[in-house]
Amino acid sequence: MQKRTVHPLTWLFRQCQSHQWMLWLAIVLSLTAAVLALGPYYVVYLIVDHLLAGDGGQHLWWLSMVALALMLGRYVCLLASVYLSHHCAFHIQYHIRRSALDRLAKTTLGFFSQKTSGELKKNLTEDIDRIEVFIAHQLPDLVASVVIPLTTFSLLLVIDARMALIALLPIPLALLCQMALFRDYQSKAEQYHESVEKLNRSVTEFVKAMPVVRLFGIGERSYTQLDRDIQSHQQYIESWTQSAGWPFALFKTVLGSGLVFMVPCGLYFWSQGTLSVSSFLLCILLGVGMLEPLFTLTLLGTYLGQVFEGVARLINIVTLPKLAENVSETPIRNFDIAFRQVDFAYEGQDTPALNQVSVSLPAGSLTALVGPSGAGKSTLAALLAGFWPLKSGEIFIGGQPLSQLSEAQRMDAMALVYQDAFVFTQTVMSNLTMGKDYPMEAVIAAAKAANAHDFICRLPDGYDTVVGQEIRLSGGEKQRLSIARAILKDAPIVVLDEPTSHSDATNQALIQSALNTLIAGKTVLIIAHRLATIQAADQILVMENGAVTDRGTHNQLIERAGWYAEMWQVSQQAQTWSMGQQTQHEEVDCA
Numbered sequence: 001m002q003k004r005t006v007h008p009l010t011w012l013f014r015q016c017q018s019h020q021w022m023l024w025l026a027i028v029l030s031l032t033a034a035v036l037a038l039g040p041y042y043v044v045y046l047i048v049d050h051l052l053a054g055d056g057g058q059h060l061w062w063l064s065m066v067a068l069a070l071m072l073g074r075y076v077c078l079l080a081s082v083y084l085s086h087h088c089a090f091h092i093q094y095h096i097r098r099s100a101l102d103r104l105a106k107t108t109l110g111f112f113s114q115k116t117s118g119e120l121k122k123n124l125t126e127d128i129d130r131i132e133v134f135i136a137h138q139l140p141d142l143v144a145s146v147v148i149p150l151t152t153f154s155l156l157l158v159i160d161a162r163m164a165l166i167a168l169l170p171i172p173l174a175l176l177c178q179m180a181l182f183r184d185y186q187s188k189a190e191q192y193h194e195s196v197e198k199l200n201r202s203v204t205e206f207v208k209a210m211p212v213v214r215l216f217g218i219g220e221r222s223y224t225q226l227d228r229d230i231q232s233h234q235q236y237i238e239s240w241t242q243s244a245g246w247p248f249a250l251f252k253t254v255l256g257s258g259l260v261f262m263v264p265c266g267l268y269f270w271s272q273g274t275l276s277v278s279s280f281l282l283c284i285l286l287g288v289g290m291l292e293p294l295f296t297l298t299l300l301g302t303y304l305g306q307v308f309e310g311v312a313r314l315i316n317i318v319t320l321p322k323l324a325e326n327v328s329e330t331p332i333r334n335f336d337i338a339f340r341q342v343d344f345a346y347e348g349q350d351t352p353a354l355n356q357v358s359v360s361l362p363a364g365s366l367t368a369l370v371g372p373s374g375a376g377k378s379t380l381a382a383l384l385a386g387f388w389p390l391k392s393g394e395i396f397i398g399g400q401p402l403s404q405l406s407e408a409q410r411m412d413a414m415a416l417v418y419q420d421a422f423v424f425t426q427t428v429m430s431n432l433t434m435g436k437d438y439p440m441e442a443v444i445a446a447a448k449a450a451n452a453h454d455f456i457c458r459l460p461d462g463y464d465t466v467v468g469q470e471i472r473l474s475g476g477e478k479q480r481l482s483i484a485r486a487i488l489k490d491a492p493i494v495v496l497d498e499p500t501s502h503s504d505a506t507n508q509a510l511i512q513s514a515l516n517t518l519i520a521g522k523t524v525l526i527i528a529h530r531l532a533t534i535q536a537a538d539q540i541l542v543m544e545n546g547a548v549t550d551r552g553t554h555n556q557l558i559e560r561a562g563w564y565a566e567m568w569q570v571s572q573q574a575q576t577w578s579m580g581q582q583t584q585h586e587e588v589d590c591a
């Protein structure tokens, strides 16, 4: 993840692009509306002045009209400001969402294996929605909250400087309350977020674990942890509310307490003949609400932190490194693959996941990757698919370095089939064609070859059935759909993370026959979890600790009596095991 160097507010303004003038105009209009809001008070002052001078009639009529005009003017300014700020906010939202999605579409696919979909969803929805609230509502409010007290104070200064200064008396008291309110705010806010995250994790785990919980009949005991987290969150909120409650209420009360000082002082000045009744009245009218906006300002201040944190996360997304596109556009002439001294370590990891891997996969051959968990099999396949840029070494396809191929070239050349087949909430047809144009006969032929046609025909609308939400597919059906998708694509290179390993016997047979159609004549790299399926592979690569430690055909590896031969023997024995039979486990020393 890159470090952001630009301030979130500056970055937000930059995102307005052509709409920047609109945002400024919205701010100016909000400012004008705030100033106009004070106009009627001044008119009341003039009216009282005229009345006390016994000067009624025509003047008062005109002054009432001016007050009405000021109110209308304020209304028009507010309306225009709200319209412009919303227009701008929606434009910025759209622009940021597009930029983020565009960058996500161009960054290394490996990035997605480091971010949870929940995190990304939060960034692309909540963080961006907060920007809309900030630009459309809070920015104009922020301006008004600063301008109203300043303008009111200036007016009071003009009317009577003593009354203006007296109106400021609640401020020191309010500051003391604010200090009490925000004492340890940062650490309390962090604890609050931690508590929320802990609760979220517990809820997610509780929901995910429900089938296991039911199966093992541990009912109430299963949510002890969740219950504990709910209680501790509740206690935390209560203790924070208790410690912040009184300064909060006092802060708000103190801000509106100007009258307590202004009325007696004003009466005293009036009795001394140094303040007229109309000026006294105007000072009171203005002083009542002068400091109230500071309360809004305080609330906005806390919200602003969240907006800026969200913007910082978005900046990190839109500045993600793009996949290199230094392409030669030379067509790929053959599809043999070669890894040459490939080293690779995941970000933040000291131990390399791959260490000096050099292997060749001749065009049209089947290569199987085997090895213990964590040996680097998935990493090797992911590098071939271009999910991560290489740290050192090179991968060649048809003699051309992978880094010199465009993403389109790479993706056209490759079909990937994973254990967890992904099905979009779209029609079966769209799931198969992935937005490309294929004749219907080709689609049906691929579905038939993948043993998917029959179950597709049984769906309510056949190939036009929307799957994923109301119509759920079984794991095996999803697998066959994803294999049909790959067959239709007809890519010359196929990368498989053995998709039959989690299936039952019937599905395994159906999927295996579909896979045989898919891989015929292709350059195939398969991550094998069941050794029985790869006996016929042209070569088997044994991986351990990020390196290829052995290679050969099934028979050659059996003869060499290494890791593969040992695992083969274990897998053969496993077939003869039966339920309830005691098995011997080797003690593993984890120290």
Ligand SMILES: Nc1ncnc2c1ncn2[C@@H]1O[C@H](COP(=O)(O)OP(=O)(O)OP(=O)(O)O)[C@@H](O)[C@H]1O
Binding pocket: 113, 114, 346, 347, 349, 353, 371, 372, 373, 374, 375, 376, 377, 378, 379, 380
């Ligand atoms: N996204 C990742 N970030 C950091 N480290 C990772 C990541 N993915 C894998 N690793 C680490 O890289 C090493 C190789 O992992 P890899 O998934 O390639 O092994 P594998 O042989 O495919 O294992 P398995 O058979 O269990 O899937 C492991 O030590 C693993 O912990």
